[in-house]
Amino acid sequence: MNNEDIREILELVREHNLLSFEFERDGARLRIQRSPFQGSFQSVSEPGEVPLPRSGTPAPLSPQLPRPETVRIITSPIVGTFYRSSSPDAAPYVEIGSSVTKGQILCIIEAMKLMNEIESEVEGTVRAFLVENGQPVEYGTPLIEIDTKAEEAS
DSSP: HHHHHHHHHHHHHHHHHEEEEEEEEETTTEEEEOOOTTEEEEEHHHHHHHOOOOOOOOSSSSSSOOOOEEEEEEEEEEEEEEEESTTSSSSOOOTTOOOOOOOOOEEEEEEETTTEEEEOOOOOEEEEEEETTTEEEOOTOOOEEOOOOOHHHH
C-alpha cells in the first residue's frame, strides 16, 4: 500500500461521509476514524502500518466575515462538551437573533458529568454559534458571537 492508495481511500471515506473505515491486505492494516464534529481524520497506527497524513479542517458554522468592534465573543472557560440546551429534548437557551442580558444563560459546558452554565458577559443580540451542539471544546474555544451595538444604541 503506497501513499496514493491511502489518498484514494481517504477521498472515498470523505466522499461517502464515513466515520470509520478499516482495511487489511497482505499483513498491512489501515484504520481511519473521523470525528463526527469536526470532519477531520485521526489516524490510528499499529505495528507495521503506514502512518496516515492528517487532513481536513473544521468547517465554520458561520461565514468568516470581519467582525465589527461591537461583536463580543463568548469563550469556553473550561474543557468539556458544548450544549445549547439543558437536555436533548429541551429548547435551546438562545437562538441566532435572540436578545440577551448580562448574566443570562447562553449554553452549558459538560465537564466530568457536571453541567456548567455559561452566562452572557454582555447585553446584545446573538449573532452566531461558533461550535456545534455536542462538540467537544477546550479552554478558550470561541462559542458564541454577541453583537452589543443594538443594546448600546438604546
